[in-house]
Amino acid sequence: MNVFTSVATPPEEAVKPDPDWWRGAVIYQIYPRSFQDSNGDGIGDLTGIRQRLPYIANLGADAIWISPFFTSPMKDFGYDVSDYYGVDHMFGSLEDFRVLVEDAHALGLKVMIDLVISHTSDQHPWFAESRSGQENSKADWYVWADPKPDGSPPNNWLSIFGGSAWEWDTSRRQYYMHNFLASQPDLNFHNPQVQDELLAVVRFWLELGVDGFRLDTINFYFHAESLQDNPALAPEGRNASIAPDVNPYNYQDHLYDKSQPENLKFLERFRAVLDEFPAAAAVGEVGDAQRGTEIVAQYTAGERRIHMCYSFDFLSPEPLSAAKIRAVVEAFEKVAPDGWSCWAFSNHDVVRHASRWGAFERDPDRYLKIVTAILLTLRGSVCLYQGEELGLPEADIAYEDLQDPYGIRFWPKFKGRDGCRTPMVWASNLPNGGFSTEKPWLPVPDIHRAMAVDTQQGRDDSVFEFYRDFLEFRRAYPVFAKxxxxxxxxxxxxxxxxxxxxxxxxxxxxxxxxxxxxxxxxxxxxxxxxxxxxxxxxxxxxxxxxxxxxxxxxx
Structure with missing residues (x-):
């Protein structure tokens, strides 16, 4: 089958949205900077995604998840939003996105977008006003705190990107909280006005036609207003699934800087907005190394919170094993009998599983096919990350080519996330694997070019054809979805x-x-x-x- 052939959904199906479509859905994650460049600037864009939608439809996915394309200074490549209502010029326009949604729907694909609302960019107008002084309409829209008497930060909370989670601001002479980069100040969800404005953002994109959201760092929305110190975590309890083991973030038990009980009420407000639309759904990212399963259970319980969540159980460095698969799934089934999980083996934040689990040491294709079969037969929905259907390994990026501030901060023990974010490879005989006619923002490794779509399409023994056939098989039997x-x-x-x-x-x-x-x-x-x-x-x-x-x- 030609994977670039369009397959339209029959009209009678298109007018009857299934509110339960997400249960068991296979969601294909697109990292827009690296999927397809349509204008020769070396960066992927929305028009490029439109060009490749037939490929995703024929692969057999049910939906796409597009990582952030909002207006942003790109300090964290779109996960630092400066305008929730705008499309960054490097990706195109709001009209480009509207047409993309229409094309996806014509192919039978749902469209989910990455909503980053735990924090904004420090260049967002909200933050500019908030930091201008302690008396303004948005003074309490971010997490501000006075220093200790000695001038040090309010507590011991740490940033995932290294160092204190507090940054001194000279205008207000206070500290503001940031769970990630200092240029990503945390919004104050304890303020109802903040919640109201973010829910207005949700409604805006739903009215534009999106079918749902991936909620970035969903358990980071609230902090403990007491600002208590996090307790130390015993060495045997440290887990590198959320942060690399060279990061002192792993030395704390994060009881107070995230995963607060107030979040449940906000998720119910969020779900109420989604329920105004016929078949909107959302999947949340739960970043908690100690209590991820329990949090997923809480957030997906019943029909008033989030539809589904994923944690880092199968995104951690620990190799996949039969015992781990059983333990993780049975633990979830026990604590969340009415909840729903979304499983993933790779994404834009972790080493690709082809390398992370040592697949390239021996029989790589056989290994990747068997773990794919496992992923696609577990109870739950599934996220696939662009390129995993080709069996791409992690790219080895030279220090001078690094873009990720996380990798630059912890080099060389941790090389950051650039290795899993390199451009998608479409054609082995074209410059940059067919991603762009010009030098791409990250290099395309030779090993990836040799595994491009055109080298695997139509080859019965390829990893790509195994994915395509198994997805078709999965779709034919409702037992796998539900x-x-x-x-x-x-x-x-x-x-x-x-x-x-x-x-x-x-x-x-x-x-x-x-x-x-x-x-x-x-x-x-x-x-x-x-x-x-x-x-x-x-x-x-x-x-x-x-x-x-x-x-x-x-x-």
Whole structure:
């Protein structure tokens, strides 16, 4: 199949939005700077995304998530917004976005946008007014605090990007809080006016036609007004899933600077706005190394909060294992029986999983195919990050080419996020992999060019074709989108579970070892050949090849 062929949604389906479309949806994340440059400036843009929408539709995704394209000074590449109602000129115009939404809908794709509301840029007009003095209409729109008597910051809270979470402002002679860069001051969600204005932003984009949002750092909205010091975290409790292990952020138990109970009421206000629209939905990013599962459960409980969330369980440096998969999913099922998770193995903030889990040490294609099959058969929705369907590894970026302030700050022990943000590769024989005719904002590695779309499209054994076929397979069986999940006991580093929905029972078994495995799962199943997995039953014994799997209907 030509992946650039347009596939329009029948009109009768388009006029009947499904309010439950998000449950089990596969969402394709686009990092706009690096997806497709249409005007030769070396930076991706909205028109470039429009040009590639048929590719995503034919891959088999249900929705796209576009990382921030709002007006921004780009100190953190769009995650520092200076105008929530505008499109940054480097990406195009509001009209470009409107047409993009129309094109996506014509292809049957939902459009979700990245909403960054825990903080703004320090160049946002709100902050300019807020910092002008302690007596103005927006004086309390950001988190301000007096210094301690000795002039030091109000408490010990730390920034994820390194150093204190407090920055001195000479105009107000106070400190302001920033969980990230000093140029990203935190909004004060304890102020109802701030909430009202942000909900107006939400309504603006919904009225423009978006189908939902990805909420950046959703658990960072509120801080404890007491400004209590965070307690120290014992070394054995430190977890590098949120920040690299060279960052002292991991030395604290973040009890007071984020994940506050007041957030639940705001999420209910947010959900009420979404419910004014026929089928709007949202997925939240939960950044908490100690309590991520519990927070996801709280935020997605019932039908009055967020639709779905993801935490960093499968985005951490820890290699994927059968035991971890079972532990994470069962823990979520236990604490959130009516909640909903969105699973991801890669995104724009972490090392690509092809490299993070050592896939390139041995049988890379087989490994990536089997973990893809796992991701696409778990209970929950799924986020795919651009390029993972090609099996792209992390790019090795030289120090002089770094753009990410996070990587520059902690180089060389932590190289930042540029390695997962390099341009998408479309054609192996074109300059810059077909991303741009001019020098791109980040270099395109030779190893990526050799794995471009044109080298894998139509090649039956490619990682790309495995993704495309498995997504088609997943879509054909509602059990994968909406069914329950129950795990079976297995040999070491084999994971097995049963998905069940409306009487349909599917056995899923995956061997993460580099050797063959035989075991009796206690049920028998007829293989579903469309899964492209070659495990087989001999009697009651299931035989799996190294890095092999089995998906079959239970008799």
């Amino acid at each position: 069914g329950s999940i129950s795990f079976l006991d297995t040999p070491e580093d084999v994971v097995a579970y049963i998905r069940e929905f409306e009487g349909d029972r599917i056995l899923c078994v995956f061997n993460l070892t580099h050797g063959p495995v035989e075991f009796a799962p206690g049920v028998e199943a007829e293989p579903m050949q469309a899964s492209r997995l070659n495990g087989r039953f001999e009697g009651k014994t299931l035989k799996l090849e190294a890095l092999g799997g089995f998906v079959g209907r239970i008799q």
